[in-house]
Amino acid sequence: MAIIKPFKGIRPVSELASKIAALPYDVMNSDEAREMVADNPYSFLHVDRAEVDLDPSIDVHDKRVYEKARENLDRMIKDGEYIQDKRPCLYIYRQIMNGRAQTGIVFCASIDDYMNNIIKKHEFTRADKEEDRINHVDYCDANTGPIFLTYKEDQIASEIIEAWIENESKRKPIYNFVAEDGISHIVWIIDNEIIINELIDLFKEVDYLYIADGHHRSASAVKVGLKRRKENPDYTGDEEFNYFLAVAFPDNDLMVMDYNRVVKDLNGLTRDQLIEKLEEKFTVTESTSKEPVKPAKKHTFGMYLENKWYVLEAKDGTYNAEDPIDSLDVAILQNNVLTPILGIEDVRTSDRIDFIGGIRGLKELERRVNKDMKVAFSMYPTEVRDIMSVADIGEVMPPKSTWFEPKLRSGLFVHQLK
Incomplete structure (x- = not known):
């Protein structure tokens, strides 16, 4: 049974969404990130790779980088580049690449599901990369990039989810733009409590969620959540730090490239x-x-x-x-x-x-x-069901087995841990 939780998303104002949304931090190096932000003061890379605003001589893992990330995120919120929804919501996130669409639900996933292997992994993580994102999440007090999850479409009443998505997507999207790489990004908000509860119940039918991309981010988010629990021994389990930002797509929507x-x-x-x-x-x-x-x-x-x-x-x-x-x-x-x-x-x-x-x-x-x-x-290309088969037996894929496209953009959703 998979737990999904709505959240009060911190997200860009509509007119800035296309400028703020950025590729994930781990698909470029620092030099490339500096080039990407050169003409774009709104890019979320100012948060996800905050070293772009510091002297190149400063190590990317220096404390000052994480402090700058928090400073930049706070400034973007204060300056009105971001707004926060007044009540917990779910979101529909659709990407279109070369005429092919993948459509997922944005929610918060449970760190307990991760630890209990309801959320399954197929990669090893490196301690240094984990530590970097632990510091980033901890300093920002927020999940700034969604974890890319998938689920077996035939294990859930997917036709109901598809019907909800089809119905909701008839409404005006909150974002609809084409990024510089030609990929379309369309987002709708689900703020109807009845629909939200129906989707929560539907995901309870899912035996497992699988990490498609974002093993280091998810591992780091969980460790920050456990750190918060230790700092708050009277926690109830409902606090935001018990959850992390995710997007789940049905497996038949996804494309793995060679x-x-x-x-x-x-x-x-x-x-x-x-x-x-x-x-x-x-x-x-x-x-x-x-x-x-x-x-x-x-x-x-x-x-x-x-x-x-x-x-x-x-x-x-x-x-x-x-x-x-x-x-x-x-x-x-x-x-x-x-x-x-x-x-x-x-x-x-x-x-x-x-x-x-x-x-x-x-x-x-x-x-x-x-x-x-x-x-x-x-x-x-490796097939999605191959990835699931390996995860189901508790093993990991050989290195560099999968390349998912399109990549989820960071900066469209921020989940605060407080």
Whole structure:
């Protein structure tokens, strides 16, 4: 049973929403963030990456960065760039990318659901990244970026939710804009108490929610909530710090893009030696097209090497089809190519490998190989149900398995913890 809670959203005034809404803090570095805010004093990156307003010599984890984030958020509220809804609400958040829409419900999720594994995870988190967001949430006393959740559409009376969404979306949205990347963002407010309670009851039918994106943000939000509980031993469980900001989409709405690999060298092998080794586990075919190879099905890979594209098809016995992890394409490539042939033991730490999200296109693989890499592998996208299957058995996905698009914008909703 999943708990969802309405909240008094702090959100931009409508005329500034498109200027405030920003990409998540973790999809760019500090230099890129400084460029993004150069001509936009309203960007939420002034809160999510507050180092953009400080001298570049200051470490991004310095206390002054978190103090600046709180200062900037308070100023935006004081200056009227933000308003707060007078009563707890839910929200509908729709994104449209290349004509394809995904529509979710914005609410607050329970930190107890996270700890009790009602909210399931599929990634490890790093302590340093957690600490950064713990400090950010703690200093701001708010969740500033929503966690991207999903649920199995067939486990809930989804037709009722869809009917509510369809009905509510006939009303005038509070936001409707196209961001600089061409993605549309449309938001409606649900302030009818009857509808809110109906949606709360419907989500009680959901066995599990799954984190699609935002493992570090969710882990950090939970730890701040536990810190608040310790500071308030008489807490009742109803306080806002017991919840964190989230958006939940049905799994059939989501699109996972390919997450491709480029490697700096062939581990001492020649092209012919590499292909010979690959042929032990894969059927290797040189592509007759000049276009990049985009795999059309699972267990098939593209390889770009010395200005040629090849198709690699995993042979029977290369993987265990009954194992949710071993049968993942990222695991097949790792277990049969990257580690045993190219000598990359740990893709998390190796400086010989890089990862390129599918949003950048396969021509980017060619560009990187022609510039500073030696070989590239194009991947078939991981499916949402694959992610759920791994989470259901309490395991984690191999590194860099998923690339969700479109990204949720930060700054459209802020959830105060007090």
